[in-house]
Amino acid sequence: MLKKTLLLAASALAAASAPASAHNLWLLPSITVLSNTGQTVTVDAGASTHAFEPNHAAVGSEQVRVREPDGTQGSVTNAAKLANRAVFDVAIDKEGTWRIGMTREGISGRFKVNGEDWMVGGRRGPPPGAASGAPPRGGAQGPRPGEGGREGGPGGPGAPAGPGGPGGRMRIDPAHMVASVADIPAGATDLDLTESASTNEFFVTAGNPTPASFTPTGKGLEFVPETMPTDLVAGEAARFRFLVDGKPAAGLKVEVIPGPARFFEAADTQTLTTDANGVLTVTWTKPGFYWLNTEYADSKPSDSHAQKRKLGYTATLEVVAP
Amino acid sequence: MKKSLILAAGSAGAMAVPAGAATITVTIPRLQVAEYNRPYVAVWVEPTDGSKPRTLAVWYDVDKTGHEPGTKWLADLRTWWRKGGRSLAMPADGVSGATRAPGAYRIPVPANLKAGSYTLYVEAAREEGGREFVSVPLQVPAKDARASGSRELGSITISAR
Numbered sequence: 001m002l003k004k005t006l007l008l009a010a011s012a013l014a015a016a017s018a019p020a021s022a023h024n025l026w027l028l029p030s031i032t033v034l035s036n037t038g039q040t041v042t043v044d045a046g047a048s049t050h051a052f053e054p055n056h057a058a059v060g061s062e063q064v065r066v067r068e069p070d071g072t073q074g075s076v077t078n079a080a081k082l083a084n085r086a087v088f089d090v091a092i093d094k095e096g097t098w099r100i101g102m103t104r105e106g107i108s109g110r111f112k113v114n115g116e117d118w119m120v121g122g123r124r125g126p127p128p129g130a131a132s133g134a135p136p137r138g139g140a141q142g143p144r145p146g147e148g149g150r151e152g153g154p155g156g157p158g159a160p161a162g163p164g165g166p167g168g169r170m171r172i173d174p175a176h177m178v179a180s181v182a183d184i185p186a187g188a189t190d191l192d193l194t195e196s197a198s199t200n201e202f203f204v205t206a207g208n209p210t211p212a213s214f215t216p217t218g219k220g221l222e223f224v225p226e227t228m229p230t231d232l233v234a235g236e237a238a239r240f241r242f243l244v245d246g247k248p249a250a251g252l253k254v255e256v257i258p259g260p261a262r263f264f265e266a267a268d269t270q271t272l273t274t275d276a277n278g279v280l281t282v283t284w285t286k287p288g289f290y291w292l293n294t295e296y297a298d299s300k301p302s303d304s305h306a307q308k309r310k311l312g313y314t315a316t317l318e319v320v321a322p
Numbered sequence: 323m324k325k326s327l328i329l330a331a332g333s334a335g336a337m338a339v340p341a342g343a344a345t346i347t348v349t350i351p352r353l354q355v356a357e358y359n360r361p362y363v364a365v366w367v368e369p370t371d372g373s374k375p376r377t378l379a380v381w382y383d384v385d386k387t388g389h390e391p392g393t394k395w396l397a398d399l400r401t402w403w404r405k406g407g408r409s410l411a412m413p414a415d416g417v418s419g420a421t422r423a424p425g426a427y428r429i430p431v432p433a434n435l436k437a438g439s440y441t442l443y444v445e446a447a448r449e450e451g452g453r454e455f456v457s458v459p460l461q462v463p464a465k466d467a468r469a470s471g472s473r474e475l476g477s478i479t480i481s482a483r
Binding site: 033034035036038162207208231233320322 | 389391393394395396397400401403404408409455
Protein backbone atom coordinates (compact mmCIF):
# COMPACT_ATOMS: atom_id res chain seq x y z
CA MET A 1 0.00 0.00 0.00
CA LEU A 2 2.71 2.35 1.04
CA LYS A 3 4.76 1.56 -1.95
CA LYS A 4 1.88 2.01 -4.31
CA THR A 5 1.10 5.37 -2.85
CA LEU A 6 4.66 6.42 -3.21
CA LEU A 7 4.83 5.30 -6.76
CA LEU A 8 1.69 7.11 -7.62
CA ALA A 9 2.87 10.24 -5.97
CA ALA A 10 6.38 9.98 -7.17
CA SER A 11 6.09 9.19 -10.77
CA ALA A 12 4.25 10.68 -13.65
CA LEU A 13 4.65 7.24 -15.11
CA ALA A 14 2.07 5.91 -12.75
CA ALA A 15 -0.67 7.60 -14.68
CA ALA A 16 0.47 5.90 -17.84
CA SER A 17 0.59 2.40 -16.55
CA ALA A 18 -1.28 2.18 -13.29
CA PRO A 19 -4.17 -0.22 -12.84
CA ALA A 20 -7.70 0.88 -13.50
CA SER A 21 -8.08 2.41 -10.07
CA ALA A 22 -5.75 5.23 -11.00
CA HIS A 23 -5.93 7.75 -13.77
CA ASN A 24 -5.04 6.16 -17.03
CA LEU A 25 -3.35 7.99 -19.83
CA TRP A 26 -4.85 7.58 -23.26
CA LEU A 27 -4.34 8.76 -26.81
CA LEU A 28 -7.23 8.68 -29.25
CA PRO A 29 -6.54 9.27 -32.96
CA SER A 30 -9.23 10.47 -35.35
CA ILE A 31 -8.33 7.75 -37.85
CA THR A 32 -5.69 5.04 -38.20
CA VAL A 33 -6.00 3.84 -41.80
CA LEU A 34 -5.45 6.30 -44.63
CA SER A 35 -5.64 5.78 -48.39
CA ASN A 36 -2.88 8.21 -49.12
CA THR A 37 -0.51 10.77 -47.71
CA GLY A 38 -1.34 14.43 -47.48
CA GLN A 39 -3.82 13.78 -44.69
CA THR A 40 -3.71 14.77 -41.06
CA VAL A 41 -4.57 12.75 -37.99
CA THR A 42 -6.02 14.69 -35.07
CA VAL A 43 -5.35 13.17 -31.68
CA ASP A 44 -7.03 13.59 -28.29
CA ALA A 45 -4.89 13.00 -25.20
CA GLY A 46 -6.12 12.73 -21.67
CA ALA A 47 -5.87 11.02 -18.32
CA SER A 48 -8.96 9.64 -16.65
CA THR A 49 -10.22 6.59 -14.82
CA HIS A 50 -11.45 5.02 -18.04
CA ALA A 51 -9.69 5.34 -21.36
CA PHE A 52 -11.10 7.78 -23.92
CA GLU A 53 -13.37 9.54 -21.44
CA PRO A 54 -12.26 13.17 -21.24
CA ASN A 55 -13.43 13.93 -17.73
CA HIS A 56 -10.33 14.49 -15.66
CA ALA A 57 -7.16 15.98 -17.10
CA ALA A 58 -5.53 16.90 -20.37
CA VAL A 59 -2.18 15.37 -21.23
CA GLY A 60 0.13 17.82 -22.93
CA SER A 61 1.75 16.82 -26.18
CA GLU A 62 5.25 17.98 -25.15
CA GLN A 63 6.36 14.39 -24.62
CA VAL A 64 4.76 12.98 -27.74
CA ARG A 65 7.21 11.47 -30.18
CA VAL A 66 6.34 10.75 -33.77
CA ARG A 67 8.20 7.90 -35.40
CA GLU A 68 7.78 8.01 -39.14
CA PRO A 69 7.74 4.76 -41.19
CA ASP A 70 11.40 5.20 -42.16
CA GLY A 71 12.41 5.71 -38.55
CA THR A 72 12.95 9.45 -38.68
CA GLN A 73 11.39 11.63 -36.02
CA GLY A 74 8.36 13.61 -37.05
CA SER A 75 6.55 16.37 -35.30
CA VAL A 76 3.29 17.44 -33.78
CA THR A 77 1.36 20.57 -34.83
CA ASN A 78 -1.62 22.55 -33.57
CA ALA A 79 -1.14 21.40 -30.00
CA ALA A 80 -3.66 22.77 -27.53
CA LYS A 81 -4.42 21.88 -23.96
CA LEU A 82 -8.12 22.04 -23.18
CA ALA A 83 -9.83 21.51 -19.85
CA ASN A 84 -10.42 17.79 -20.14
CA ARG A 85 -8.18 16.73 -22.97
CA ALA A 86 -5.37 17.98 -25.13
CA VAL A 87 -5.39 17.88 -28.90
CA PHE A 88 -2.68 17.81 -31.52
CA ASP A 89 -2.25 17.02 -35.18
CA VAL A 90 0.21 14.82 -37.00
CA ALA A 91 0.56 15.43 -40.74
CA ILE A 92 0.94 12.05 -42.44
CA ASP A 93 3.26 12.76 -45.33
CA LYS A 94 4.92 9.38 -45.84
CA GLU A 95 3.48 6.01 -46.76
CA GLY A 96 3.75 3.21 -44.24
CA THR A 97 3.07 2.68 -40.56
CA TRP A 98 3.62 5.53 -38.12
CA ARG A 99 4.10 5.07 -34.38
CA ILE A 100 2.95 8.02 -32.33
CA GLY A 101 3.07 8.20 -28.57
CA MET A 102 5.16 8.85 -25.53
CA THR A 103 7.69 6.97 -23.47
CA ARG A 104 8.23 8.00 -19.90
CA GLU A 105 11.28 6.87 -18.04
CA GLY A 106 12.56 7.57 -14.59
CA ILE A 107 13.83 6.27 -11.32
CA SER A 108 11.80 6.78 -8.21
CA GLY A 109 11.53 5.41 -4.73
CA ARG A 110 12.83 6.04 -1.27
CA PHE A 111 15.96 5.79 0.77
CA LYS A 112 17.24 6.86 4.17
CA VAL A 113 19.80 9.40 5.27
CA ASN A 114 20.71 9.22 8.97
CA GLY A 115 17.63 7.11 9.52
CA GLU A 116 15.26 9.66 8.00
CA ASP A 117 13.07 8.94 4.98
CA TRP A 118 13.97 10.56 1.72
CA MET A 119 12.39 10.33 -1.71
CA VAL A 120 13.72 10.53 -5.23
CA GLY A 121 11.87 11.17 -8.45
CA GLY A 122 9.11 13.11 -6.73
CA ARG A 123 7.13 15.65 -8.60
CA ARG A 124 7.95 19.22 -7.92
CA GLY A 125 4.40 20.25 -7.27
CA PRO A 126 2.97 22.22 -4.38
CA PRO A 127 4.45 21.39 -1.00
CA PRO A 128 2.94 18.50 0.91
CA GLY A 129 -0.17 19.42 2.77
CA ALA A 130 -1.06 22.06 0.24
CA ALA A 131 -2.09 19.38 -2.17
CA SER A 132 -5.57 18.15 -1.63
CA GLY A 133 -8.41 20.59 -1.73
CA ALA A 134 -6.27 23.70 -1.61
CA PRO A 135 -6.96 26.15 -4.40
CA PRO A 136 -4.16 26.14 -6.91
CA ARG A 137 -1.93 29.15 -6.83
CA GLY A 138 -2.78 31.48 -9.61
CA GLY A 139 -6.46 31.22 -8.76
CA ALA A 140 -8.70 31.08 -11.77
CA GLN A 141 -5.78 30.39 -14.05
CA GLY A 142 -5.55 26.95 -12.59
CA PRO A 143 -2.52 24.76 -12.37
CA ARG A 144 0.76 25.99 -13.67
CA PRO A 145 1.71 24.08 -16.79
CA GLY A 146 4.79 22.09 -17.43
CA GLU A 147 5.77 21.21 -13.91
CA GLY A 148 7.50 17.89 -13.92
CA GLY A 149 5.56 16.72 -16.95
CA ARG A 150 2.66 15.66 -14.85
CA GLU A 151 -0.62 15.38 -16.60
CA GLY A 152 -2.91 15.99 -13.70
CA GLY A 153 -3.71 19.43 -12.40
CA PRO A 154 -1.70 19.67 -9.20
CA GLY A 155 -4.06 19.68 -6.32
CA GLY A 156 -7.07 20.31 -8.45
CA PRO A 157 -10.39 18.85 -7.40
CA GLY A 158 -10.38 15.14 -7.90
CA ALA A 159 -6.65 14.95 -8.38
CA PRO A 160 -4.84 12.24 -6.50
CA ALA A 161 -3.47 13.61 -3.28
CA GLY A 162 0.26 14.08 -3.16
CA PRO A 163 2.49 12.92 -0.36
CA GLY A 164 1.14 14.20 2.87
CA GLY A 165 -2.40 13.92 1.70
CA PRO A 166 -5.11 12.29 3.74
CA GLY A 167 -5.39 8.64 4.52
CA GLY A 168 -2.25 7.98 6.54
CA ARG A 169 0.08 8.38 3.61
CA MET A 170 3.71 8.77 4.30
CA ARG A 171 4.83 12.31 4.94
CA ILE A 172 8.18 13.30 3.60
CA ASP A 173 9.78 16.60 4.36
CA PRO A 174 10.05 18.55 1.07
CA ALA A 175 13.71 19.09 1.88
CA HIS A 176 14.10 15.32 1.68
CA MET A 177 12.81 15.07 -1.87
CA VAL A 178 15.34 15.01 -4.67
CA ALA A 179 14.68 15.03 -8.38
CA SER A 180 17.06 12.41 -9.67
CA VAL A 181 19.46 9.71 -8.56
CA ALA A 182 22.33 12.12 -9.17
CA ASP A 183 21.00 14.20 -6.27
CA ILE A 184 20.99 11.35 -3.75
CA PRO A 185 23.26 12.47 -0.89
CA ALA A 186 26.36 10.46 -0.13
CA GLY A 187 25.80 8.09 2.73
CA ALA A 188 22.25 7.22 1.75
CA THR A 189 21.12 3.79 2.95
CA ASP A 190 18.15 1.47 2.50
CA LEU A 191 17.80 2.33 -1.16
CA ASP A 192 14.50 1.07 -2.54
CA LEU A 193 14.41 2.48 -6.04
CA THR A 194 12.43 1.40 -9.04
CA GLU A 195 13.42 2.11 -12.58
CA SER A 196 10.35 2.69 -14.72
CA ALA A 197 9.81 2.86 -18.44
CA SER A 198 6.40 3.03 -19.95
CA THR A 199 5.28 3.54 -23.51
CA ASN A 200 1.83 4.60 -24.66
CA GLU A 201 1.26 4.74 -28.39
CA PHE A 202 -1.00 4.29 -31.39
CA PHE A 203 -0.44 3.54 -35.05
CA VAL A 204 -1.41 5.11 -38.33
CA THR A 205 -0.90 3.46 -41.71
CA ALA A 206 -1.03 5.31 -45.00
CA GLY A 207 -1.10 2.90 -47.94
CA ASN A 208 0.66 -0.37 -47.17
CA PRO A 209 1.72 -1.17 -43.61
CA THR A 210 5.43 -1.48 -42.88
CA PRO A 211 6.32 -4.31 -40.48
CA ALA A 212 9.81 -2.80 -40.24
CA SER A 213 8.27 -0.07 -38.07
CA PHE A 214 8.20 -2.71 -35.34
CA THR A 215 11.75 -4.01 -35.54
CA PRO A 216 12.64 -4.60 -31.90
CA THR A 217 15.57 -2.87 -30.27
CA GLY A 218 16.14 -5.60 -27.69
CA LYS A 219 15.69 -3.18 -24.81
CA GLY A 220 12.83 -3.07 -22.32
CA LEU A 221 9.27 -4.18 -22.99
CA GLU A 222 8.44 -4.19 -26.68
CA PHE A 223 5.37 -4.77 -28.82
CA VAL A 224 6.06 -6.73 -32.00
CA PRO A 225 2.83 -7.34 -33.89
CA GLU A 226 2.41 -10.36 -36.14
CA THR A 227 -0.97 -8.96 -37.19
CA MET A 228 -0.45 -5.35 -38.24
CA PRO A 229 -2.18 -3.21 -35.61
CA THR A 230 -3.91 -1.14 -38.29
CA ASP A 231 -5.47 -4.31 -39.79
CA LEU A 232 -7.76 -5.32 -36.93
CA VAL A 233 -11.26 -6.62 -37.63
CA ALA A 234 -14.01 -7.54 -35.17
CA GLY A 235 -14.43 -11.29 -34.88
CA GLU A 236 -10.94 -12.00 -36.20
CA ALA A 237 -7.98 -12.99 -34.07
CA ALA A 238 -4.89 -10.82 -33.95
CA ARG A 239 -1.46 -11.93 -32.74
CA PHE A 240 0.99 -9.62 -31.01
CA ARG A 241 4.32 -10.67 -29.57
CA PHE A 242 5.77 -9.07 -26.48
CA LEU A 243 9.47 -9.06 -25.74
CA VAL A 244 11.44 -8.08 -22.66
CA ASP A 245 15.05 -7.24 -23.49
CA GLY A 246 14.54 -9.00 -26.81
CA LYS A 247 13.30 -12.28 -25.31
CA PRO A 248 9.70 -13.55 -25.46
CA ALA A 249 7.64 -12.29 -22.51
CA ALA A 250 5.79 -15.50 -21.67
CA GLY A 251 2.89 -15.40 -19.25
CA LEU A 252 2.46 -11.64 -19.49
CA LYS A 253 -1.01 -10.48 -18.44
CA VAL A 254 -2.54 -8.03 -20.89
CA GLU A 255 -5.77 -6.12 -20.50
CA VAL A 256 -7.78 -5.36 -23.61
CA ILE A 257 -10.49 -2.83 -22.93
CA PRO A 258 -12.98 -1.36 -25.39
CA GLY A 259 -13.87 2.24 -24.81
CA PRO A 260 -15.20 4.66 -23.87
CA ALA A 261 -16.27 2.59 -20.86
CA ARG A 262 -19.73 4.04 -20.55
CA PHE A 263 -20.73 2.34 -23.78
CA PHE A 264 -19.50 -1.06 -22.62
CA GLU A 265 -19.95 -3.55 -19.82
CA ALA A 266 -17.17 -4.63 -17.51
CA ALA A 267 -17.50 -8.05 -19.09
CA ASP A 268 -16.24 -6.60 -22.35
CA THR A 269 -12.78 -6.28 -20.82
CA GLN A 270 -10.55 -9.20 -21.71
CA THR A 271 -7.64 -10.14 -19.51
CA LEU A 272 -5.37 -12.34 -21.56
CA THR A 273 -1.98 -13.97 -21.13
CA THR A 274 0.86 -14.36 -23.61
CA ASP A 275 1.90 -17.89 -24.55
CA ALA A 276 5.34 -19.47 -24.19
CA ASN A 277 6.55 -17.50 -27.21
CA GLY A 278 5.33 -14.22 -25.77
CA VAL A 279 2.45 -14.14 -28.25
CA LEU A 280 -0.88 -12.67 -27.28
CA THR A 281 -3.91 -13.77 -29.29
CA VAL A 282 -6.83 -11.37 -29.13
CA THR A 283 -10.22 -11.83 -30.73
CA TRP A 284 -12.00 -8.49 -30.91
CA THR A 285 -15.57 -8.79 -29.74
CA LYS A 286 -16.82 -5.61 -31.44
CA PRO A 287 -15.60 -2.81 -33.62
CA GLY A 288 -14.27 0.35 -32.02
CA PHE A 289 -11.24 1.69 -30.23
CA TYR A 290 -9.49 -0.52 -27.70
CA TRP A 291 -7.04 0.33 -24.96
CA LEU A 292 -4.48 -2.44 -24.54
CA ASN A 293 -2.37 -2.31 -21.42
CA THR A 294 0.25 -4.47 -19.77
CA GLU A 295 2.80 -4.19 -17.03
CA TYR A 296 5.90 -6.14 -16.27
CA ALA A 297 8.15 -6.07 -13.23
CA ASP A 298 11.48 -7.67 -12.40
CA SER A 299 14.69 -6.95 -10.59
CA LYS A 300 16.85 -6.26 -13.63
CA PRO A 301 17.07 -2.49 -13.90
CA SER A 302 19.55 -1.10 -16.38
CA ASP A 303 20.58 1.64 -13.95
CA SER A 304 22.78 0.43 -11.10
CA HIS A 305 21.14 2.77 -8.57
CA ALA A 306 17.81 0.96 -8.85
CA GLN A 307 16.93 -2.41 -7.40
CA LYS A 308 13.72 -3.03 -9.29
CA ARG A 309 12.35 -2.44 -12.72
CA LYS A 310 8.81 -1.75 -13.81
CA LEU A 311 7.89 -1.68 -17.48
CA GLY A 312 4.58 -0.70 -19.01
CA TYR A 313 3.11 -0.79 -22.46
CA THR A 314 -0.15 0.70 -23.65
CA ALA A 315 -1.57 0.88 -27.16
CA THR A 316 -4.71 2.37 -28.63
CA LEU A 317 -6.02 0.10 -31.37
CA GLU A 318 -8.79 0.63 -33.89
CA VAL A 319 -10.91 -2.37 -34.81
CA VAL A 320 -13.25 -2.14 -37.79
CA ALA A 321 -16.44 -4.04 -38.50
CA PRO A 322 -15.99 -6.96 -40.88
CA MET B 323 -25.56 13.83 -67.54
CA LYS B 324 -24.17 13.04 -70.92
CA LYS B 325 -21.06 11.61 -69.36
CA SER B 326 -22.99 9.31 -67.06
CA LEU B 327 -25.05 8.05 -69.95
CA ILE B 328 -21.96 7.16 -71.87
CA LEU B 329 -20.51 5.47 -68.84
CA ALA B 330 -23.67 3.55 -68.14
CA ALA B 331 -24.04 2.46 -71.71
CA GLY B 332 -20.42 1.76 -72.32
CA SER B 333 -19.40 0.05 -69.13
CA ALA B 334 -20.13 -3.48 -70.16
CA GLY B 335 -19.01 -2.98 -73.70
CA ALA B 336 -15.80 -1.29 -72.69
CA MET B 337 -14.76 -4.38 -70.80
CA ALA B 338 -14.93 -6.32 -74.07
CA VAL B 339 -16.56 -9.48 -72.80
CA PRO B 340 -15.45 -12.28 -75.10
CA ALA B 341 -18.14 -14.51 -76.47
CA GLY B 342 -18.81 -17.46 -74.19
CA ALA B 343 -16.84 -16.03 -71.26
CA ALA B 344 -18.31 -16.10 -67.79
CA THR B 345 -19.54 -12.79 -66.45
CA ILE B 346 -20.25 -11.20 -63.13
CA THR B 347 -23.14 -8.77 -62.93
CA VAL B 348 -23.11 -6.18 -60.18
CA THR B 349 -26.27 -4.19 -59.59
CA ILE B 350 -26.21 -0.77 -57.99
CA PRO B 351 -29.71 -0.10 -56.70
CA ARG B 352 -31.56 3.19 -57.12
CA LEU B 353 -32.09 4.67 -53.67
CA GLN B 354 -34.71 7.21 -52.67
CA VAL B 355 -32.57 9.46 -50.49
CA ALA B 356 -32.27 13.21 -50.17
CA GLU B 357 -28.61 13.30 -51.03
CA TYR B 358 -27.39 10.63 -53.37
CA ASN B 359 -23.79 10.10 -54.32
CA ARG B 360 -22.75 7.21 -56.45
CA PRO B 361 -21.04 4.55 -54.38
CA TYR B 362 -17.43 3.54 -54.46
CA VAL B 363 -17.43 -0.14 -55.42
CA ALA B 364 -14.71 -2.80 -55.37
CA VAL B 365 -15.05 -6.24 -56.92
CA TRP B 366 -12.43 -8.85 -56.21
CA VAL B 367 -11.87 -12.61 -56.06
CA GLU B 368 -10.06 -14.56 -53.39
CA PRO B 369 -8.92 -18.16 -53.89
CA THR B 370 -10.49 -20.28 -51.15
CA ASP B 371 -7.04 -21.63 -50.31
CA GLY B 372 -6.26 -18.21 -48.86
CA SER B 373 -3.81 -17.11 -51.51
CA LYS B 374 -3.60 -13.61 -52.89
CA PRO B 375 -6.81 -11.79 -53.81
CA ARG B 376 -7.18 -10.21 -57.24
CA THR B 377 -9.10 -7.02 -57.85
CA LEU B 378 -11.37 -7.12 -60.91
CA ALA B 379 -12.90 -3.66 -60.68
CA VAL B 380 -12.83 -0.58 -58.52
CA TRP B 381 -15.05 2.39 -59.20
CA TYR B 382 -14.20 5.65 -57.49
CA ASP B 383 -14.21 9.39 -58.05
CA VAL B 384 -11.39 9.36 -60.58
CA ASP B 385 -11.74 12.99 -61.62
CA LYS B 386 -11.59 14.59 -58.19
CA THR B 387 -8.18 16.07 -57.51
CA GLY B 388 -6.76 18.73 -55.23
CA HIS B 389 -6.77 18.85 -51.46
CA GLU B 390 -9.14 15.90 -51.11
CA PRO B 391 -8.66 13.71 -54.19
CA GLY B 392 -11.06 10.90 -54.99
CA THR B 393 -8.45 8.39 -53.85
CA LYS B 394 -8.74 9.69 -50.26
CA TRP B 395 -11.91 7.69 -49.70
CA LEU B 396 -10.73 4.39 -51.21
CA ALA B 397 -9.94 3.13 -47.71
CA ASP B 398 -13.67 3.39 -46.93
CA LEU B 399 -13.95 0.18 -48.94
CA ARG B 400 -12.23 -1.09 -45.87
CA THR B 401 -12.24 -4.84 -46.48
CA TRP B 402 -11.04 -4.48 -50.05
CA TRP B 403 -8.48 -1.97 -48.89
CA ARG B 404 -7.01 -4.42 -46.40
CA LYS B 405 -7.23 -7.36 -48.81
CA GLY B 406 -5.06 -5.70 -51.40
CA GLY B 407 -6.64 -2.44 -52.51
CA ARG B 408 -3.90 -0.54 -50.77
CA SER B 409 -1.18 -2.19 -52.81
CA LEU B 410 -2.83 -1.29 -56.10
CA ALA B 411 -1.56 1.92 -57.71
CA MET B 412 -4.43 4.09 -58.89
CA PRO B 413 -5.61 4.46 -61.56
CA ALA B 414 -5.18 0.76 -62.33
CA ASP B 415 -5.31 -0.22 -65.98
CA GLY B 416 -8.35 -2.31 -66.87
CA VAL B 417 -9.46 -2.34 -63.24
CA SER B 418 -10.28 1.15 -62.00
CA GLY B 419 -12.91 3.42 -63.41
CA ALA B 420 -15.37 6.15 -62.56
CA THR B 421 -18.27 5.62 -60.18
CA ARG B 422 -21.38 4.17 -61.76
CA ALA B 423 -24.97 5.32 -61.69
CA PRO B 424 -27.65 2.88 -60.50
CA GLY B 425 -27.90 0.00 -62.92
CA ALA B 426 -26.49 -3.42 -63.73
CA TYR B 427 -22.91 -3.75 -64.85
CA ARG B 428 -21.18 -6.73 -66.37
CA ILE B 429 -17.60 -7.62 -65.52
CA PRO B 430 -15.92 -10.52 -67.29
CA VAL B 431 -14.38 -13.28 -65.24
CA PRO B 432 -10.76 -12.94 -66.38
CA ALA B 433 -9.87 -15.55 -68.96
CA ASN B 434 -6.54 -16.13 -67.23
CA LEU B 435 -8.10 -16.92 -63.84
CA LYS B 436 -6.91 -20.45 -63.10
CA ALA B 437 -9.44 -23.22 -62.63
CA GLY B 438 -10.38 -23.60 -59.00
CA SER B 439 -12.52 -22.45 -56.20
CA TYR B 440 -12.84 -18.77 -55.32
CA THR B 441 -15.01 -16.35 -53.43
CA LEU B 442 -16.24 -13.27 -55.24
CA TYR B 443 -16.54 -10.18 -53.08
CA VAL B 444 -18.31 -6.95 -53.84
CA GLU B 445 -18.04 -4.02 -51.44
CA ALA B 446 -19.80 -0.69 -51.79
CA ALA B 447 -19.43 2.50 -49.74
CA ARG B 448 -21.43 5.65 -50.35
CA GLU B 449 -20.90 9.17 -49.12
CA GLU B 450 -23.76 10.17 -46.79
CA GLY B 451 -24.78 6.54 -47.07
CA GLY B 452 -23.79 3.14 -45.87
CA ARG B 453 -21.40 0.40 -46.67
CA GLU B 454 -22.19 -3.14 -47.73
CA PHE B 455 -20.19 -6.20 -48.39
CA VAL B 456 -21.53 -9.22 -50.33
CA SER B 457 -19.83 -12.49 -51.18
CA VAL B 458 -20.66 -15.26 -53.65
CA PRO B 459 -18.83 -18.57 -54.23
CA LEU B 460 -17.17 -18.56 -57.62
CA GLN B 461 -16.02 -21.64 -59.50
CA VAL B 462 -13.70 -21.56 -62.46
CA PRO B 463 -14.84 -22.80 -64.92
CA ALA B 464 -17.84 -20.75 -63.85
CA LYS B 465 -21.16 -22.05 -62.66
CA ASP B 466 -24.20 -19.88 -62.19
CA ALA B 467 -24.44 -18.35 -58.76
CA ARG B 468 -26.10 -15.36 -57.16
CA ALA B 469 -26.35 -13.31 -54.00
CA SER B 470 -27.91 -10.05 -53.10
CA GLY B 471 -27.15 -7.02 -51.02
CA SER B 472 -29.81 -5.48 -48.86
CA ARG B 473 -29.30 -1.77 -49.41
CA GLU B 474 -26.12 -0.49 -50.98
CA LEU B 475 -25.89 -3.36 -53.43
CA GLY B 476 -28.55 -5.15 -55.45
CA SER B 477 -28.18 -8.61 -56.95
CA ILE B 478 -24.74 -9.99 -57.68
CA THR B 479 -24.83 -12.78 -60.22
CA ILE B 480 -22.31 -15.04 -61.83
CA SER B 481 -23.30 -16.33 -65.21
CA ALA B 482 -21.48 -19.24 -66.80
CA ARG B 483 -21.76 -17.66 -70.23
